[in-house]
Amino acid sequence: MTEWVPVLVVFVPFLAGVVQFMAGRRVIAWWPVLASVATVAVSLWLTFAVAAGGGIEHFMGGWQPPLGIALRADGLATVMILLTAVVGGLVSVYALEAHGTGDPRASHFWALWLMLWGSLNALFLSADLFNIYVTLELVTLAAIPLVLLAGPEKTVTAALRYLQFALFGSLLYLAGVALTYGLAGSLDLALVGPALTDGGITGAVAATCMVVGLLVKAAVFPFHVWLPAAHGGAPAAVSAILSALVVKAAVYLLLRLWTGPLAGLADGLVAQLMGALGAAAILYGSIQAFRQERLKLVVAYSTVAQLGYMLLFFPMAVAQAWEGAVYHGLSHGVAKAALFLAAGNVLVYLGHDRVRDLKGLDRSLSVSLLAFGIAGVSIMGLPPSGGFIAKWLLLRASLETGQWWWAVVLISGGLLAAAYIFRVLRYAFLQAPDRPPATTGPIPPPIMALPATLLALLAIALGFTAAPLLALLGGLPEGTG
Amino acid sequence: MILFDGVLALLIVVLAWRCVTAGDLYLGIVVFIVMGLMLALSWARLDAPDLALAEAAIGAGLLGVLLLSTWRALPGHRRQDRDHPPARKAVRWLAGVASVAFGLVMAALLHALQPDEDAAGALALGRLTEAGxxxxxxxxxxxxxxxxxxxxxxxxxxxxxxxxxxxxxxxxxxxxxxxxxxxxxxxxxxxxxxxxxxxxxxxxxxxxxxxxxxxxxxxxxxxxxxxxxxxxxxxxxxxxxxxxxxxxxxxxxxxxxxxxxxxxxxxxxxxxxxxxxxxxxxxxxxxxxxxxxxxxxxxxxxxxxxxxxxxx
Amino acid sequence: MTLPDPFALAAAALLALGFYGFVVQRHPLRRLLAINVFGNGVFMTLILVARWMPGGPDPIPHAMVLTGIVIAVSATAMGLALVRRDLRQGDGKDGGDRD
Structure with missing residues (x-):
């Protein structure tokens, strides 16, 4: 039975999404609940199975690589699936209200989101270079229509931009895959490594195409231009999914390829360059976040910055950097989802999200604002929180490898994050209201406020649960560094 | 046949060039469709008749229909580049140099590429009887x-x-x-x-x-x-x-x-x-x-x- | 191989031209065209790899191209729907190529 779990983790949500699309509004009240619960359940099953018995492999169609495609649930894939289950589950609770019976497009939301959930799990489990291309496209083509749900008239320009960059990025990746197949005669992640290492300049160009394509998809500075408008304009539940999970999927692939098939090619200079991109993203994204006038754009630019931390793994490439980068992915995912949901509640209540006009929300939106503040602690990297653990690990890695300049980046990134989070909180809490806010919407019900709070509390809880999660992740894959 | 291949390849390149740089958007779309058909022809020459069929039917045919119907649905002034002018001259030159370099590298790599006979595809051909x-x-x-x-x-x-x-x-x-x-x-x-x-x-x-x-x-x-x-x-x-x-x-x-x-x-x-x-x-x-x-x-x-x- | 393979040169040229068009063009429909030119370059590369395998043609790159064509056309079709929407409604509003 255990060897079936990876298949179920992909196809339970995926099939549920297809059924939702087919049945439409008839099943809107109960089908999404059932599907989300089932998906979380199989994801937890996978987590416990991997934690107890180690990695699981499943050969699709019974054909072993290099002929067929394998699904591999190793530590890294499993923690990402767990993150998706936690964030996805809580966002689903939020969406039950936000995209429930009252929303005419609810059926589309649930069909797309459930298929996206399955696609993300498929991407994390995939052990085949070409299959990864297909799952990348699945994730993108599910994400873009979700952005449109905010009302096509508002977000169509952002969605179009997102599509162009995503499409070009994945074709660039595919070009690299084509060269790799020419060199190695295989697509399996575990088999192509030696041929790429011995491939000379062809191997290097193939690796470059794949890495740059993924950097575009991951919205890493300077390819971030499509992200803020798309993430800032989407409905809150969608923004949370996009920022916490979808862009992270591309960074995940960078980590996976770099420590797997590309391990033999990793060059010190290239690794430093990747780190420099990460540092630039941290500084640029944080400064932009501080300058934004709209709350959701603050959070969106914060994503640009936070993704940068994960890139700091590449120049350091030691066990602590590996753990730190992945742990940062987890804690940022949880905290960022909380921030977006909280910001969404502000938007529901006020009808706008202009940072300067947030005054006097502390009474009516206390729970959501509290969630924003708590999640902010993790984003800033203050103890006790998941963000702190991640930055601490990265900091120790930078000292261990003697690359002190990354420590400087880490500390300034934390200070800048504090600046943009406190700027929002200052407007929301500290300024006495000169007049009551001209509200246009209802106070979001608890079912919309609680998921944000829970996610924020989880971001704090991650500060105490590092040991089991890092044990599940396992050490740095061999042959890296 | 080498002459035919050479002319066909040259034609594809010229069409792609026109498609990307055509002054008129409509011309660009038409050239794109013709290029698709030429590609289908070339893929038939490269022992890939399945893909030639797919490219002719989907890549050139259906996508062509979609492109033309989108073009027709656009308001007149949106069919021009006025609101979306191409990048500045300096950027164009830079991009030109970069893409020529990229193209040369890829051409050199493709000529050096020698796939193995033990590729996954050979395995697939060998086990065809099991595939049904x-x-x-x-x-x-x-x-x-x-x-x-x-x-x-x-x-x-x-x-x-x-x-x-x-x-x-x-x-x-x-x-x-x-x-x-x-x-x-x-x-x-x-x-x-x-x-x-x-x-x-x-x-x-x-x-x-x-x-x-x-x-x-x-x-x-x-x-x-x-x-x-x-x-x-x-x-x-x-x-x-x-x-x-x-x-x-x-x-x-x-x-x-x-x-x-x-x-x-x-x-x-x-x-x-x-x-x-x-x-x-x-x-x-x-x-x-x-x-x-x-x-x-x-x-x-x-x-x-x-x-x-x-x-x- | 003494003479350069004309189709290998064409594949490289498609990749280069697609890249050039993507960087230089700003009209969304033209960008989609450029992306598809690039994609065709990738597909041509895969077909050449398939052809060069001794005992080939190799069916696996062929299958990849077929999948790739369908994905590219699907994504482009969605892009075209977005272009149609974007350019019909946004009068006076620049797409904003600055961020």
């Missing part, structure tokens, strides 16, 4: 790497949802009522040509087991038959889809997944076909896929949730 069909590409698509094909159907479905969401609140774009509807060719097209297309499409799906063809090529031709009917006003877009149409839309992906999951307890692996039943299962899946592809492509063309027969 004679045609290697179909064996890979529906058996060895059927998982890719399944997910690809998901991509098609989501692209359709996205296109519908983007277009829904605009005035429905039904049949082409503005021009050509009284042409004497219309009845001929609708009554003679469409059944022929349906026949060819179905044949292509079936033929995929033995020779060039398959679900995608056949499905595209079937979808094309639908497009002809819409253009002839025998079929038009409808704002709502009935459950039957939706069932057809998801038929491919659903049958694929359910068949795959059923094999899990029976054969121990997702989509591991039981020996002896491989061929019938694959043909059944192929026809389901082709149906879904045809309906999806038709709806991508009409841009509506459903289709209906117009009242007369």
């Amino acid at each position: 069909v004679e045609q290697p590409v179909t064996a890979v698509l529906l058996n060895f790497r059927s998982y890719d094909t399944l997910l690809e159907m998901g991509v098609l479905l989501m692209a359709l949802i996205g296109a519908l969401l983007a277009r829904t609140p605009l005035a429905p774009y039904g049949a082409a009522t503005d021009d050509g509807t009284d042409s004497p060719l219309i009845p001929v097209l609708a009554t003679t040509f469409t059944p022929l297309l349906l026949l060819v499409g179905a044949f292509l799906v079936w033929a995929g087991a033995y020779g060039p063809g398959g679900a995608f090529q056949g499905g595209a031709v079937l979808g094309g038959a639908g497009v002809v009917l819409v253009l002839c006003n025998r079929l038009q877009g409808a704002p709502e889809a009935g459950i039957l149409l939706r069932l057809l839309l998801v038929l491919g992906v659903k049958v694929f997944i359910l068949a795959g999951l059923l094999m899990l307890p029976l054969e121990g692996a997702f989509m591991a076909y039981p020996p002896g039943l491989t061929y019938p299962i694959m043909i059944a899946i192929e026809f389901c896929l082709a149906t879904s592809i045809a309906v999806s492509l038709l709806l991508l063309f009409t841009g509506t949730h459903g289709v209906r027969v117009p009242e007369r």
